[in-house]
Amino acid sequence: MDQREGLRVTYRMAPVRGESPEQAARRIALEQTVELPDGCYPAEIEERSVGRVDEAKVLADGRWQVTVSYGTGLAPRDVPQLLNLLYGNVSLFADVEVADASLPEDIREWLQGPRFGRDGVRGLCGVETRPLLCSAAKPVGLSARALADRCEALARGGIDVVKDDHGLTDQETAPFAERVERCQDAVTRANSATGHGTLYFPNVTAPVDQVAERVAVARSAGCRGVLLSPFLMGLDALRWLAESSGMVLLSHPTFAGGLARPGHGISAEFLFGTLLRALGSDGVILINAGGRFPVPEEQALATARRLRDPALALRPALPVLGGGVAVAEIPRWIERFGRDVMFLVGGSLYAQGDLERAAQHLLATVSRAAERRP
């Protein structure tokens, strides 16, 4: 590869019988670039295209760690090809995971990261320091009118961002255009009454040839942001919407569970933290510990750190803690994650019946807990 800083990927893998870590590293470097056996290509290709092995070693737990750098010219302003370099054919080997990768400047330059980020979202909501609050209009099957009522109650109660449930698309029961108009109107009405700056984010996850239209509908209804599921749509949809939509982008992790598995896949902190931020998520819904999903607290903390890490020269994004956050636990989560987060609370509000009162109670709880924290 050429001499500029490359895409440096650290893989961890199960030991392979009959191979050394160095040989495994070389095998990966070839598989991910020339896809030919050693030497079955002209000599100049070695320097120009083949991944460079930077490190190959045995870890304390017996697994191998190998680091390979790829020339960024192999993925010219191209997210699908970036994913291919990162974890393309190598994903089809057994027990190989991407532990981490460093995104060099010339990739960061065109990805650009969040266009609003943490500070932009805070500005739009008019909330400077306390943790932000998010909830969802749900469930699928309700009419647009009933969903709008729920948006209004949540907004009146002081929720900062009311989003569509991620399974709401364009079902007959609440067609997209009607739903977006009714829900945004309901939130605007609530804001007029309360003076809050609640935002409504409709779900624009859609067939690839309909996404632009959904965003346009959301924009003309007055929405400032949208929800999307990049793993359902393809990760490049996120980059594209960041470049073209002018909207705050909130990313949902649905469908990512096959990819973000320890041992084989892409590490949660790189995938949900570094990569979703670099691709342009202003907020990333991440599964917190203690909820419905089996996530260790350390993983959620590490992902949140990546989203806000000043070492990555892009705007910080907002960690949105979800996956079953109980209102009663929130003071403890503020201790752990700090105030620069958004809490996504769904079922725990719905279980209380009166959404507006439940939201008010949540807001009071969060405000008190945040004040106690320096």
Next chain:
Amino acid sequence: MDQREGLRVTYRMAPVRGESPEQAARRIALEQTVELPDGCYPAEIEERSVGRVDEAKVLADGRWQVTVSYGTGLAPRDVPQLLNLLYGNVSLFADVEVADASLPEDIREWLQGPRFGRDGVRGLCGVETRPLLCSAAKPVGLSARALADRCEALARGGIDVVKDDHGLTDQETAPFAERVERCQDAVTRANSATGHGTLYFPNVTAPVDQVAERVAVARSAGCRGVLLSPFLMGLDALRWLAESSGMVLLSHPTFAGGLARPGHGISAEFLFGTLLRALGSDGVILINAGGRFPVPEEQALATARRLRDPALALRPALPVLGGGVAVAEIPRWIERFGRDVMFLVGGSLYAQGDLERAAQHLLATVSRAAERRP
């Protein structure tokens, strides 16, 4: 869910302490639809939206198997939402895999499957019964001119489909438009000389806002088909290209390895067999046993069966056996897979140096082996 035939998904999972298989099934049915605890929604939503548990049992190996049906109205002509129903949030649970799913008629109706399929590809190549042959122009880093020379040699040697290597996109070394024109011209020239009907398939995997243009360039250069990597692009890109491109679509499995893992993920035979066919792949590159990747032969056979299975009321697709197919092994693979396959042979030809002669030898080997098989 309503009374029509639904999307019926069979999950297999590790037993969960403190839960019965029935409770786990109900938990999945709620998570995938209303995302609310039991009862925290109006009564009519139960019938309208919540997944219906059809089966919950303990398998002989101790794992649980649960089958849940989702009303197809939840995913109206919408592939991302179909994926969300199939394996959305449930992918974030531990150790849950989609073993299989049945695509009901009203989903098949709009997905439509392959537009050319096995017979269409055979017709375009002018090869009625023997196995088809595919190879790749590679490696990345060569000029468009050098890649075109390789296409010409492979076409002269009798390869039926010459495709771009899947890592060739729009790199400076061989820009897309120049490469496509030169490679298609080279193949056309070879066809004039030999009388073969070799096709050239460029790789249109690209940023989401550039795919349509790449396809247009390929079409105007005279290409009849393209290569794409649906797992890098998002699976809906495949459906969209099948609907809109008029091209033969050859799907590559890169990046799918995180998703297609036994124990957690989507079973290879459903993902690469049923789903890629239903979404519109005319040919699916699948990793064969005995090559560079650790795939059991039974898995490759099961995937190939799904691609051609007459029980799925869609055109049969062509299994394209790749992942390190050695020329010498081909007679054995014909015994196993039958003649209705395409062999993707790359490194094994390149290792011989003279591509045209290597291809001729491959064609002769395959023709002889196919004749011996009734």
